[in-house]
Amino acid sequence: MKSYLLVLLLFSIPASLDLAIIRKESKRERLIYALKTFLWMVVGSIAFGWIMYITR
Numbered sequence: 259m260k261s262y263l264l265v266l267l268l269f270s271i272p273a274s275l276d277l278a279i280i281r282k283e284s285k286r287e288r289l290i291y292a293l294k295t296f297l298w299m300v301v302g303s304i305a306f307g308w309i310m311y312i313t314r
Contacts, residue, residue, distance in 0.1 A: 270299040
């Protein structure tokens with residue numbers, strides 16, 4: 259059995275870190291931006307998955 263949540267987490271961590279490095283200047287801004295981006299990716303993907311599950 260595959261864990262899609264684990265794959266989502268493994269993708270979201272480096273993607274959010276890369277975006278933070280590219281977009282922000284200071285370390286504090288990068289950390290905050292990376293955390294926000296990570297949470298948006300995870301929460302948004304889970305919410306979208308539930309919407310797809312409900313409407314099928």
